[in-house]
Amino acid sequence: MGRLLLLLLLPLARVPALPLYNGFYYSNGPGGQNTGNGRGEGVFNGVKLVVEMPEETLFSHRGANVTLPCHYRYEPALVTPRPVRIKWWKLSENGAPEQDVLVAIGLRHRSFGDYRGRVHLRQDREREVSLEIRDLRPEDYGRYRCEVIDGLEDESGLVELELRGVVFPYQHPQGRYQLTFHEAKRACEEQDAVVASFEQLFRAWEEGLDWCNAGWLQDASVQYPITLARQPCGGLGLAPGVRSYGPRHRRLHRYDVFCFTAALKGRVYYLEHPEKLTLAEAREACLEDDAQIAKVGQLFAAWKFRGLDRCDAGWLADGSARYPVAHPRPNCGSPEPGVRSFGFPDPQRREYGVYCYRPR
Numbered sequence: 001m002g003r004l005l006l007l008l009l010l011p012l013a014r015v016p017a018l019p020l021y022n023g024f025y026y027s028n029g030p031g032g033q034n035t036g037n038g039r040g041e042g043v044f045n046g047v048k049l050v051v052e053m054p055e056e057t058l059f060s061h062r063g064a065n066v067t068l069p070c071h072y073r074y075e076p077a078l079v080t081p082r083p084v085r086i087k088w089w090k091l092s093e094n095g096a097p098e099q100d101v102l103v104a105i106g107l108r109h110r111s112f113g114d115y116r117g118r119v120h121l122r123q124d125r126e127r128e129v130s131l132e133i134r135d136l137r138p139e140d141y142g143r144y145r146c147e148v149i150d151g152l153e154d155e156s157g158l159v160e161l162e163l164r165g166v167v168f169p170y171q172h173p174q175g176r177y178q179l180t181f182h183e184a185k186r187a188c189e190e191q192d193a194v195v196a197s198f199e200q201l202f203r204a205w206e207e208g209l210d211w212c213n214a215g216w217l218q219d220a221s222v223q224y225p226i227t228l229a230r231q232p233c234g235g236l237g238l239a240p241g242v243r244s245y246g247p248r249h250r251r252l253h254r255y256d257v258f259c260f261t262a263a264l265k266g267r268v269y270y271l272e273h274p275e276k277l278t279l280a281e282a283r284e285a286c287l288e289d290d291a292q293i294a295k296v297g298q299l300f301a302a303w304k305f306r307g308l309d310r311c312d313a314g315w316l317a318d319g320s321a322r323y324p325v326a327h328p329r330p331n332c333g334s335p336e337p338g339v340r341s342f343g344f345p346d347p348q349r350r351e352y353g354v355y356c357y358r359p360r
């Protein structure tokens with residue numbers, strides 16, 4: 001029944017991490033001796049295993065250490081501790097297989113894949129089996145399941161981890177609707193970002209993101225966020241919201257993409273330089289300043305989380321020219337805060353400065 005519950009819960013956008021139990025009552029033999037023969041034999045004492053996890057979503061940021069709390073207990077409480085196995089795994093966002101994170105038996109732990117060396121079981125208190133993840137990566141966001149297996153039956157709970165970040169639309173240099181799903185993934189990665197999930201786009205829409213071009217999301221659906229209904233963006237008849245074209249073919253269809261980038265570790269700055277630069281000179285100038293030309297995702301993160309505000313357009317690594325405005329003012333683009341874009345100008349033009357990025 002634990003599996004059944006899981007299947008029922010999966011399609012929901014937001015699954016509260018309620019403590020759940022599957023109603024299994026395991027057997028202790030007479031006098032508290034475990035008969036060891038599994039369910040269905042011996043006397044049922046009505047002891048229930050309960051796993052408890054926080055209901056609310058946890059928020060953290062890139063590079064941080066975070067602890068996903070998980071505790072278990074027996075009802076009624078047991079006098080003698082029983083050995084348990086613990087399994088932490090991450091649910092998939094888009095139908096891909098789930099990811100094993102950590103398995104612990106007694107004092108032995110094993111971690112898997114990208115989590116190897118970054119995850120530890122925290123057992124500060126009795127029956128605590130919390131998961132610590134160090135040096136959080138942008139792709140670590142999602143729903144994690146803590147499963148306690150006590151030989152006869154298992155119980156589990158869910159917790160959701162979200163990274164503070166910013167969603168931004170991205171277009172190919174040649175213009176609108178050029179990217180297949182796979183190219184879209186690569187485009188986001190090249191901007192120090194990942195393809196946004198629906199939840200991330202939805203949150204960005206709640207915060208005011210309005211974009212009239214449809215873009216890929218992590219689940220290979222294509223959607224766009226509209227705050228103000230208008231004629232060229234699906235018409236006035238439709239209510240504001242995140243509008244969906246539904247799932248599209250990953251190789252045959254071409255759109256823009258929504259990328260998600262988590263808050264930055266380093267610093268993005270406009271390079272003070274006596275002259276305007278070509279794109280090649282811009283790259284070189286950042287290197288000479290012991291930095292690198294900034295990526296689009298880095299500029300968005302600096303704008304969103306550091307309040308980077310500069311009315312001078314600068315080159316970025318992808319060959320676009322942009323500038324970040326945290327405090328809108330006259331002669332500095334639209335009245336809304338945002339990262340303004342000049343698209344992808346001729347790389348030989350000396351009309352722009354440059355934004356550099358230094359990791360520390």
Ligand SMILES: *[C@@H]1O[C@H](CO)[C@@H](O)[C@H](O)[C@H]1NC(C)=O
Nearest residue numbers: 062063064065066133134135
């Ligand atoms: C994360 O934990 C490790 C090991 O305890 C520590 O060295 C590191 O400084 C921590 N990082 C942060 C951002 O707190």
